[in-house]
Amino acid sequence: MSADALTRVNNRRGIRAPHLLLIPAIAILVLGMGYPVIWQIVTSFQEYGLKQQFGQAPSFVGLDNYITLATDPQLWVVVGKSLAFCLITAFVTLGLGTLLALLMSAVTTTARLVLQVALLLAWSMPVVSAMTVWIWLFDRRRGAINYLLDMVPGVDMNRFDWLSTPFTFLLVASIIVVWMSVPFVSFSVYAGLTQVSDEVMEAAQLDGATGWQRFWGIILPMIRPVISIVLLLQLIWDLRVFTQIKLLQDAGSKSGDYDLLGTYIYKLGTSAQDFGMASAVSILVLGITIALSWFYIRSLLKEDVA
Amino acid sequence: MNRPLAKGLLSALAVIIALIWAFPVYWMVSSSFIPTAILQSFIPTFFPLNGTVSNYTGAIADGSFFSALGMSVAITLTVVLFCIVFAFLAAAAISRFRFRGRRSFVIAVLIVQMLPAEGLFIAQYKMVSSVHLLDSVVGVSVIYIAAVVPFTIWMLRGFVAGVPVDLEEAAMVDGLSRFGAFMRITFPLLAPGLVASGVYAFLQAWNEFTVALVLLPSEAAQTLPLWLRGFVQASATRETDWGQVMAASTLVAVPVIIFFLIVQGRLTSGLVSGAVKG
Numbered sequence: 294m295s296a297d298a299l300t301r302v303n304n305r306r307g308i309r310a311p312h313l314l315l316i317p318a319i320a321i322l323v324l325g326m327g328y329p330v331i332w333q334i335v336t337s338f339q340e341y342g343l344k345q346q347f348g349q350a351p352s353f354v355g356l357d358n359y360i361t362l363a364t365d366p367q368l369w370v371v372v373g374k375s376l377a378f379c380l381i382t383a384f385v386t387l388g389l390g391t392l393l394a395l396l397m398s399a400v401t402t403t404a405r406l407v408l409q410v411a412l413l414l415a416w417s418m419p420v421v422s423a424m425t426v427w428i429w430l431f432d433r434r435r436g437a438i439n440y441l442l443d444m445v446p447g448v449d450m451n452r453f454d455w456l457s458t459p460f461t462f463l464l465v466a467s468i469i470v471v472w473m474s475v476p477f478v479s480f481s482v483y484a485g486l487t488q489v490s491d492e493v494m495e496a497a498q499l500d501g502a503t504g505w506q507r508f509w510g511i512i513l514p515m516i517r518p519v520i521s522i523v524l525l526l527q528l529i530w531d532l533r534v535f536t537q538i539k540l541l542q543d544a545g546s547k548s549g550d551y552d553l554l555g556t557y558i559y560k561l562g563t564s565a566q567d568f569g570m571a572s573a574v575s576i577l578v579l580g581i582t583i584a585l586s587w588f589y590i591r592s593l594l595k596e597d598v599a
Numbered sequence: 600m601n602r603p604l605a606k607g608l609l610s611a612l613a614v615i616i617a618l619i620w621a622f623p624v625y626w627m628v629s630s631s632f633i634p635t636a637i638l639q640s641f642i643p644t645f646f647p648l649n650g651t652v653s654n655y656t657g658a659i660a661d662g663s664f665f666s667a668l669g670m671s672v673a674i675t676l677t678v679v680l681f682c683i684v685f686a687f688l689a690a691a692a693i694s695r696f697r698f699r700g701r702r703s704f705v706i707a708v709l710i711v712q713m714l715p716a717e718g719l720f721i722a723q724y725k726m727v728s729s730v731h732l733l734d735s736v737v738g739v740s741v742i743y744i745a746a747v748v749p750f751t752i753w754m755l756r757g758f759v760a761g762v763p764v765d766l767e768e769a770a771m772v773d774g775l776s777r778f779g780a781f782m783r784i785t786f787p788l789l790a791p792g793l794v795a796s797g798v799y800a801f802l803q804a805w806n807e808f809t810v811a812l813v814l815l816p817s818e819a820a821q822t823l824p825l826w827l828r829g830f831v832q833a834s835a836t837r838e839t840d841w842g843q844v845m846a847a848s849t850l851v852a853v854p855v856i857i858f859f860l861i862v863q864g865r866l867t868s869g870l871v872s873g874a875v876k877g
Contacts, residue, residue: 314692315704317685318748325745326711329722336722396613404610404617411617414624417859419806421824422852425831426627429841437626437643472623480863533715536808543832555717555809562721571721578718586713590706593753597705 390478456545758792
């Protein structure tokens, strides 16, 4: 649509119509998101614990909550674990997703459709249903995974309890998140791959470029915008992972050793009823998210101008 | 290695990976038809021979399934309806007009879209409980609409922008008002966009867990994901009845899988459109 046409429309109809159209959306966003964000920022500077839950007015304590957090070694352990979980899971997802996308473009149509349908099935599973199945698959006694691994000669996985140590617990969580997220990455990257022109690829082949060289020299640079956006979204989504951890804790241990940031905040808010501290940690998560999102938002804005 | 052979091998690999990826979904559906007595054995049953629906009747026997289904349907319909209307109005505004504050609004929408419920639920709980709307459709719906509306605005914006404004202008030359031209010409062309946005809102509201867990504490107000979690927990206090649990899980998943298949192409391109268009 030309800028010219837009100005014409605008002049004819004055300036007020668009603002009226935005009112419902703005009202609901202020109510559902804006107010909670502001409340949370304010509360993160307050003492808001059990006493306040029973009616005492919260008092401002300046940066006390943040100082308590910064000096709390347990929080840093949780932050470290969350970041490690997020980075490893996001990069494994990206790697596997890209490999599957390359595979899609290298196989017969039938094989590609079979793979795409399978990925779509995994992608479409509601997270709570998916967790339920996976928890059963990893079940200590009747899980199919222990049964299958046990059949491998020399491996004894009989009644191995995956959820009993923080490392295997988070490994299981990571496997599940990768399983759920790879389809989105594969479809996005595959969409990007279909944009790489066949002529360029053929020309490169005629010039004697090996498959490896064609990947690094031509394909990767051309799909880099997709890859970076997909990676960014994965990082943001994997940082806030909550449902998967919460449901695995239902099945395994609820102890603090198995917490990532999401469940850590949840416990601060529900069991400890310490809204001040919970808000402060939330602000930390929101801050990291917005910092990461900024690049994504910028790239979307470019599209808006176009 | 010659090329047809390589292609054949890779195709075989793709099919094997497909089987692995689909296995959990297959496992859920297959096990939901296997009688409990057989599932209790320590050797997994890979095919649902002698299938039964007794797991399904067992899973919905106590009636709590239907109350959760009712709650989920009420919340989902509310969210879909309001999201479509609000997003449609806002999308029309930002793609048909240039006005003061437009860019700030677009940026605000994009930022809000990224805010995680996982970082806001304490405040949302406090807000909703202070107006006594915990365990109500209204309370949770307001939060869902606010969470879903940004992406639906973004998605619909693309659809509206895709209808040439010249079409509307031609209609206006023929004597329609601006509003009339938009409703008669552009609106009908937006049907696919409205369906896609509606399905997106449906998926979000139907699957959401975190906010529901916080804002719907009482058992009578559970949505389906909360019901499924409760069902698993209740079952785990005895010997977990995996057949019934898988039946319950399938019941929650089936509508989602169907709707998801309708909208998936739109979802991918909506999230990374700028990058893919290249």
